[in-house]
Amino acid sequence: MKKKSAQQTWGGRFSAGPAAAVKAYTESVSFDWRLFNHDIAGSIAHAKGLAKVGLLTKAEAAKIERGLRAIQHEIESGKFKWDFDCEDVHMNIEAALIRKIGAAGKKLHTGRSRNDQIATDIRLWIISKIRATNFEIRHLQSALVAFAEKERDAVIPGYTHLQRAQPVLLAHHLLAYVEMLDRDAGRFADCSKRANVCPLGSGAIAGSTLKLDRAYVAKVLGFAGVTQNSMDAVSDRDFVVEFHAAAALTGAHLSRLAEDLILWSSAEFGFITIADAYTTGSSLMPQKKNPDIAELARGKTARLYGNLVQALTLLKSLPLTYNRDLQEDKQPLFKSADTLLSTLHMVAEMMRHIHVNHIKCEGAASDPMMLATDLVDFLVMKGMAFREAHHTVGALCAEAEKTHSSLPKLAAKKYGPAATKVFDVRRALNARTAIGAPSPKNVAAQIKRWKKLLK
Numbered sequence: 358m359k360k361k362s363a364q365q366t367w368g369g370r371f372s373a374g375p376a377a378a379v380k381a382y383t384e385s386v387s388f389d390w391r392l393f394n395h396d397i398a399g400s401i402a403h404a405k406g407l408a409k410v411g412l413l414t415k416a417e418a419a420k421i422e423r424g425l426r427a428i429q430h431e432i433e434s435g436k437f438k439w440d441f442d443c444e445d446v447h448m449n450i451e452a453a454l455i456r457k458i459g460a461a462g463k464k465l466h467t468g469r470s471r472n473d474q475i476a477t478d479i480r481l482w483i484i485s486k487i488r489a490t491n492f493e494i495r496h497l498q499s500a501l502v503a504f505a506e507k508e509r510d511a512v513i514p515g516y517t518h519l520q521r522a523q524p525v526l527l528a529h530h531l532l533a534y535v536e537m538l539d540r541d542a543g544r545f546a547d548c549s550k551r552a553n554v555c556p557l558g559s560g561a562i563a564g565s566t567l568k569l570d571r572a573y574v575a576k577v578l579g580f581a582g583v584t585q586n587s588m589d590a591v592s593d594r595d596f597v598v599e600f601h602a603a604a605a606l607t608g609a610h611l612s613r614l615a616e617d618l619i620l621w622s623s624a625e626f627g628f629i630t631i632a633d634a635y636t637t638g639s640s641l642m643p644q645k646k647n648p649d650i651a652e653l654a655r656g657k658t659a660r661l662y663g664n665l666v667q668a669l670t671l672l673k674s675l676p677l678t679y680n681r682d683l684q685e686d687k688q689p690l691f692k693s694a695d696t697l698l699s700t701l702h703m704v705a706e707m708m709r710h711i712h713v714n715h716i717k718c719e720g721a722a723s724d725p726m727m728l729a730t731d732l733v734d735f736l737v738m739k740g741m742a743f744r745e746a747h748h749t750v751g752a753l754c755a756e757a758e759k760t761h762s763s764l765p766k767l768a769a770k771k772y773g774p775a776a777t778k779v780f781d782v783r784r785a786l787n788a789r790t791a792i793g794a795p796s797p798k799n800v801a802a803q804i805k806r807w808k809k810l811l812k
């Protein structure tokens with residue numbers, strides 16, 4: 358077999374190149390090409406570092422930088438020819454650099470391994486994706502807050518066990534998701550903090566005998582610091598798992614929001630109508646209008662969970678340090694980031710295209726049974742013990758159900774006319790003034806707080 362391109366990099370000790378099937382099985386450039394921007398940034402920083410400690414001349418480092426920028430431009434404009442013989446993004450770019458600038462290019466990999474190179478690339482990639490994710494999370498939060506503000510008077514039943522529980526402001530329900538998303542953003546920020554250390558200089562496993570300036574290279578790349586153990590640096594991907602975990606939880610929140618919207622848009626609830634542009638039809642039933650975006654947001658969450666488990670399983674039992682298994686970290690990572698970003702974006706857009714059916718909401722929310730707890734509170738205020746009040750109101754609810762009569766009427770008969778006041782939904786909401794409870798005043802204050810935070 359002839360020595361091929363990959364052989365130029367590591368082929369010295371091999372008598373023949375790998376068979377085509379082996380190359381196809383082991384290559385990663387078909388997907389890790391997406392790291393090219395970060396790979397090039399890492400290489401430029403590394404070359405500057407080599408120049409700083411005298412392992413490259415200033416002219417060589419400048420030549421390398423120019424060459425790499427030209428390659429970056431070729432990749433961005435679609436002119437670059439990825440060579441599958443060259444295994445991965447790193448070797449493709451290095452080989453192209455050598456072709457382009459000759460001798461100086463052969464010095465770029467001095468004191469470096471693909472092991473610390475890939476660890477650096479993924480950290481940089483994750484940090485930039487977290488920035489994008491944070492932007493989309495804020496975008497969705499803003500859409501939810503805008504929706505809450507527009508519909509600040511709408512009341513709906515709040516549910517536990519998917520049974521009507523107590524009336525709430527729709528805005529309060531929406532703001533619950535704003536809180537969840539805020540914690541999601543916090544988890545991503547936390548992940549970013551731990552990803553923000555530079556592995557370059559760790560080499561393949563045990564650093565280098567060359568006197569590299571790791572802190573300088575890290576600074577050029579904008580990292581907050583450098584990794585402290587070369588073996589840890591090249592072999593762990595815990596920051597990848599953390600990214601997946603944060604994505605999976607965000608997915609859980611998006612999926613729950615999606616589920617609420619799906620239920621609310623059904624004829625059975627009828628609380629909302631999602632705009633035509635954000636729904637799809639049926640190939641058979643002409644009357645159908647389906648909440649497919651919400652359903653896909655719910656469905657795509659499965660992928661986020663699956664990828665989290667994949668990443669965890671990949672790391673389990675790997676002996677230190679780098680093992681080729683780790684190449685398998687990339688596709689799920691890319692897929693999860695793509696899925697999460699597009700889902701956040703689509704859900705935000707959909708939130709801005711939802712119509713609230715106020716009559717339906719008000720009708721459902723004024724079910725007096727949902728204020729049975731308020732009647733208990735009324736009796737407690739009159740001096741009755743809570744358990745006793747709970748029991749007697751429970752019996753009254755059962756009677757109302759059995760005799761098809763209204764709870765307010767029975768309550769007035771039993772506890773006097775003042776008891777009917779309890780069943781005014783607006784009164785019930787206004788009375789819920791504790792921190793975090795859904796009085797209209799509280800909810801308005803929360804909308805104001807979020808608007809300020811999201812500005």
Ligand code: ARG
Pocket residue numbers: 385389445471472475679681683684685
């Ligand atoms: N494509 C490899 C990966 O993604 C890059 C590191 C390869 N290192 C090695 N020693 N073969 O993990």
